[in-house]
Amino acid sequence: MVDVLVVVQKEADASELLTIAKKVGEPVALTYGNSEIEKLTKYFNKVYRIKEDDPNSIFFAIKTLYEKLNPKLVVGMSSKNLKDAYSRLAGIYDLPLATDIFDFNVSGSKVTYKRSFLSGRAIETEEVTMPLLLLVSPRKTQKSEGNSNGSIEELSIGNSSNVVIKERKEKVKGGVNLEAAEFIISVGRGFKNKDDLKLAFDLAELAGAQIGCSRPIAADLKWLTEDHWVGLSGKKVAPKVYLMFGISGAPQHLAGITDAKTVIAVNNDKTAPIFKNADYGIVADLYQFIPILTKKLKERH
Amino acid sequence: MSTLGDIVVLIKPALNPEMIRSLPDGGVDFDNIPLKLSDIDRNAIEEANRLKELLKGKIYSITISTWGPIAKRDKDIKMAIQEGLAKGVDEAILLEDDSITPGDQITTASAIVSILNKFNIKPDIILTGEATIDGFSGQVAGRVAAKLNLPYISFARKIDLNGNKVIAERDLEDYVEVVETQLPAVISVTREINSPKPPTLIQIRMASKKPQHVVKLSDLTNVAMPKKKLAEAKVLSVKRKQTMIEGKSLEEVADKLIEILEQEGVLKH
DSSP, X not given: OOOEEEEOSOHXXXXXXXXXXXXXXXXXXXXXXXXXXXXXXXXXXXXXXESOOSHHHHHHHHHHHHHHHOOSEEEEEOOHHHHHHHHHHHHHHTOOEEEEEEEEEEETTEEEEEEEETTTTEEEEEEEESSEEEEEOTTOSOOOOOOOOOEEEEOOOOSOOXXXXXXXXXXXXXXXXXXXXXXXXXXXXXXXXXXXXHHHHHHHHHHTOEEEEOHIIIIISOSSOGGGBBSSSSBOOOOSEEEEESOOOOHHHHTTOTTOSEEEEEESOTTOGGGGGOSEEEEOOHHHHHHHHHHHHHHHO | OOOTTOEEEEOOEEEOGGGOOBOTTSBBOGGGSOEEEOHHHHHHHHHHHHHHHHHOOOEEEEEEOOSSOHHHHHHHHHHHHHHHHHTTOSEEEEEOOGGGOSOOHHHHHHHHHHHHHHTTOOOSEEEEESSOTTTOOOOHHHHHHHHHTOOXXXXXXXXXXXXXXXXXXXXXXXXXXXXXXXXSEEEEEOGGGOOOOOOOHHHHHHXXXXXXXXXXXXXXXXXXXXXXXXXXXXXXXXXXXOEEOOOSSHHHHHHHHHHHHHHTTOOOO
């Protein structure tokens, strides 16, 4: 008897998903593509594997296992490819699906969970009866120890995909890891030219900060790579200090910094909405202020 | 009756997050948050216009209202649909019914399929935004694709047509994937696919002359009722101190800022 199907690639995710699965019952896992399969067998008694990693193949594999095992819950970590695959299984059987959830609880056949809502401005609690599909927000669930010694079974899904992959292009990365950063200096449209970002980079190097940015800098102007992008569609960050230069404070940007401890904004427009969403505000022209701040920090050494 | 080359855009009047209102107990005051056309659906409409040049068919919009009460929301809902018509949609279909509000994605997807059947629309492409600005769950397009047994391309930031083939770039976390499939297909688009402009006054005036159909649940068959219950919604109150740092000179301000950074423990030396 299987109660939960866990779709997972990495051990770090497996340890959190197991915590959720155990609240419902007995889990098995499905893994795909380039996964940490040997480590996954510590967490599950059975791990099914497909070698493909595109959403069509993942969808066919989940569907095959769903129909075979009839689980109450299909769970995984939120990602774009799993959103794609899960939404299709949900469509076929009119199953409830929720994405980016946390605080999962079970009472009988009823389930509750929370998720971010209204572009990060509210938290909703939903109540639903199993069977259902869930995609979980990473790093918000306690980890479980794995003490299984599971077996691996290859799953063949046949070559039935109607979407053909022609090419994959790795995204250029700026070498930042904003999710782990304690101090982020973030740049916005207040900078007039790409070259002027050097002001912020010099300051960040001196202060030991990583560089973040608002949507226009990464998505529209492409002055920085997407791994610098903070916000609803970019990274969610939780630094001790988030120091912004020339960011006006669009709600989508604020949605990415709700977990920041101290937020500081420098903007030359004293009416900028960001000041209402900052712990400390400084009305100043960044072109004048950053060189002074940099000089002061140098003197401090 | 529909002709070959038609496009359907799925557009949603979504709760406007920028106008969030709070009840005294911290709950979301749903009744006083207005609706607006979900931002990323604007990109879908813009893309539909571009593809129409190649496909030569009509653009239909389909809207399932998910927030009630309808009597109170009707004006916002119609405004959102009007914006679609002003921006190039040729014919709009709307399901308004209090019995399916607040709606869920199960109801929305099954109602979309039901409307396609009722109006006998057989589109070459169904387009929508990757997610809506209120729920941001991004699952309706995939559900519709599965129900219609059509190929699904999610998170497209570029779409090209070549005869009966569609070639698209999917924007994923670590890579961009170029994929190809046959029409008809369902495609969800990201904000990066284009830059929609607001409609002009002339476009808005023209929009009111275009055909619009409002249907009720009783006009449709096989619409699944909502299974999710919204038990609670709390406004996320991130209270910031809102203290302005001032001084006689920028030097003095910089000194005060450095002091704060030291207190927070982020300056290493």
